[in-house]
Amino acid sequence: MSAKDKNIAKIESFKLQELRELILGLEITELQALKNRLDDSDNFAQEVSLIVADAIKRKSHDNSGELSDTLFPIVEESILKSVSRDPNPLAEAMFPIMGPAIRKAISDAFRKMIQSMNQSIENSFSLKSLKWRMESIRTGKSFAEIVMLNNLEYRVSEVFLIHRKTGLLLNHIVANQQEDIQADMVSGMLKAIQDFVLDSFHLDENEELGSIQVGDVNVWIEQGPHVILAAVVQGNVAETYRDVLKNEIENISQLFSKELKTFDGDTSVFDKTIDSLEKCVIQKRKAPKKKKSIVLWILLVIIASLISYWIFSASQKKNNWEKVFNEIDSLPGVVVTDITKHKGIYYVHGLKDPEVFDVDLIYSNFGIDSSDIIIRLENYVSINEEVLYLKLLHKLQLTDDINNGIEVSRGEVLLTGKRSQAFVDSIVNVLPEITGLKSINTEQLEIGYYFSAEELNKKLAKCNVLFNRGGYIIDSSHAEVLAKISGYINEFLNLEKEFKNKYYFEVLGYSDQYGTVSANNYISNARAKAVIRSLINRDILEEYFMIESVTSTKEDVSDSLMRRVSIKLVEIE
Numbered sequence: 001m002s003a004k005d006k007n008i009a010k011i012e013s014f015k016l017q018e019l020r021e022l023i024l025g026l027e028i029t030e031l032q033a034l035k036n037r038l039d040d041s042d043n044f045a046q047e048v049s050l051i052v053a054d055a056i057k058r059k060s061h062d063n064s065g066e067l068s069d070t071l072f073p074i075v076e077e078s079i080l081k082s083v084s085r086d087p088n089p090l091a092e093a094m095f096p097i098m099g100p101a102i103r104k105a106i107s108d109a110f111r112k113m114i115q116s117m118n119q120s121i122e123n124s125f126s127l128k129s130l131k132w133r134m135e136s137i138r139t140g141k142s143f144a145e146i147v148m149l150n151n152l153e154y155r156v157s158e159v160f161l162i163h164r165k166t167g168l169l170l171n172h173i174v175a176n177q178q179e180d181i182q183a184d185m186v187s188g189m190l191k192a193i194q195d196f197v198l199d200s201f202h203l204d205e206n207e208e209l210g211s212i213q214v215g216d217v218n219v220w221i222e223q224g225p226h227v228i229l230a231a232v233v234q235g236n237v238a239e240t241y242r243d244v245l246k247n248e249i250e251n252i253s254q255l256f257s258k259e260l261k262t263f264d265g266d267t268s269v270f271d272k273t274i275d276s277l278e279k280c281v282i283q284k285r286k287a288p289k290k291k292k293s294i295v296l297w298i299l300l301v302i303i304a305s306l307i308s309y310w311i312f313s314a315s316q317k318k319n320n321w322e323k324v325f326n327e328i329d330s331l332p333g334v335v336v337t338d339i340t341k342h343k344g345i346y347y348v349h350g351l352k353d354p355e356v357f358d359v360d361l362i363y364s365n366f367g368i369d370s371s372d373i374i375i376r377l378e379n380y381v382s383i384n385e386e387v388l389y390l391k392l393l394h395k396l397q398l399t400d401d402i403n404n405g406i407e408v409s410r411g412e413v414l415l416t417g418k419r420s421q422a423f424v425d426s427i428v429n430v431l432p433e434i435t436g437l438k439s440i441n442t443e444q445l446e447i448g449y450y451f452s453a454e455e456l457n458k459k460l461a462k463c464n465v466l467f468n469r470g471g472y473i474i475d476s477s478h479a480e481v482l483a484k485i486s487g488y489i490n491e492f493l494n495l496e497k498e499f500k501n502k503y504y505f506e507v508l509g510y511s512d513q514y515g516t517v518s519a520n521n522y523i524s525n526a527r528a529k530a531v532i533r534s535l536i537n538r539d540i541l542e543e544y545f546m547i548e549s550v551t552s553t554k555e556d557v558s559d560s561l562m563r564r565v566s567i568k569l570v571e572i573e
Helices: 003-024 026-039 041-060 066-085 090-120 127-139 143-150 183-200 242-256 257-261 270-281 295-329 360-366 383-394 423-431 453-461 476-495 517-536
Strands: 155-164 169-174 211-214 217-223 227-235 334-342 345-352 372-377 407-411 412-419 439-447 503-511 545-551 564-571
Touching: 026 383, 127 143, 143 545, 155 270, 169 270, 217 242, 227 242, 242 257, 242 270, 295 334, 295 345, 383 407, 383 503, 412 423, 412 476, 423 439, 453 476, 453 564, 476 517, 476 564, 503 517, 517 564
Parallel strands: 345 372, 412 439, 503 545
Antiparallel strands: 155 169, 155 227, 211 217, 217 227, 334 345, 407 412, 503 564
16 A cells, blocks of 8 residues: 555544544443443452342342353362362361251161061060050150160260360269369360370371270260260160260350350350250169059969969970870880871871780770870781790790799890709790790709699698797797798799799698687787798798688697698699
């Protein structure tokens, strides 16, 4: 562009400016002033601050959500930076709000636990539980809660409010004012203990000491941003008491926030915290037991007695049946395999050897009713040694006598003592009839001479026991004749296998004709008894003898034989 053209452009621009001023006038000045205000950032920020709160308030009523979408990332980033730099200010600010929220959550969880406990103990029954159920209905509290309350016994004797940073005692309350407590010393001790624990175990300063136990005394500690509450607890206080401490710490932290932040050692401003501390002093004592009604006690005794009798009767009946079952199973030739019970009736199943056992014997021997027990035993052949022994005695028609000299072992019959050959032959004859018996052993048996009953009586007739007039006492003069008599009898008994079934010994006591009839009968009977006692002492059973009294005359026998005792074997017809 040439210089001429440049001059023409300047002239036109100047004319244009003059034209603007003529047309706009004051507006240009105001516009320039507005531009200057906008260009000055400090001045503009000051002016915007006057209306930004109102603008945000108005925008918040807009349902578009633009304001929250805009501010959310900014606020989030600011909080994160604040926490990363120092979390304590935010924690202190949130403490009065978060505490109640956390307690509410815990309370809800505790309530659910109580409901669960209700379901577990709902069906439990006792006089005490019945009383607690009535209390639950009367108070509106759950049964589980009443159970817990009645099983707790505790006392909070004193509470300390301590400045967390300095450890100074801000306030203190004692349940019993007569107790001499060095409160300042205790508060300093608690602070020192806490610092010691943190330093010793290298814990973070934000870690909290929850409790201290000394014997039966517990110190419960709850900490806030600026204060510590320490409660001295005796007994088993409910864990929910810690919520009381937390609640009062929150109240104190909120009401005395400024005083706590600017604390300079003056504790008088915290005298007003006494109301909060009093709420922490609680106790619960079990009510004294009321006297039970005598009628109730009598009723309880009757019920207990009936229950005890029923239990005893049932146990006794069971024991009796078990005894019966054991005795049945122990019977020779019987094997019990199963015992069942159906509709009150016992069913016994097993095996029996018909040669030595009859089922009907069970009902008669044990005195049981066939309507209470049904015995079903199948027949079988037993080779038990005891059963074989009983079978042998049955075949020989002998009684079970421990001195019979017969034993059964491993299918062999062992004979001992003294027996006749005829007796041995009788055993040999029955062996093939008894399954399980194979042989007979006579190595320890002495074969004796077998004499008849007539021969025995001839020998006994020569053995009279003589007495003096009026006498009936056995003395040394009778020893020889009594030895002969017992020898003859024992020899016969040892050889005669069927004695008990066929014979007995008749003992005849004699007296002379002098004296009265009753006196003579007494003397003759006493003489016979004296002889029998002597023979019993020589291992002869009393059951073998029978006494007869006889009064003699001069015409019957000689004078010496009038006062005698004689014995003879009598065959049973």
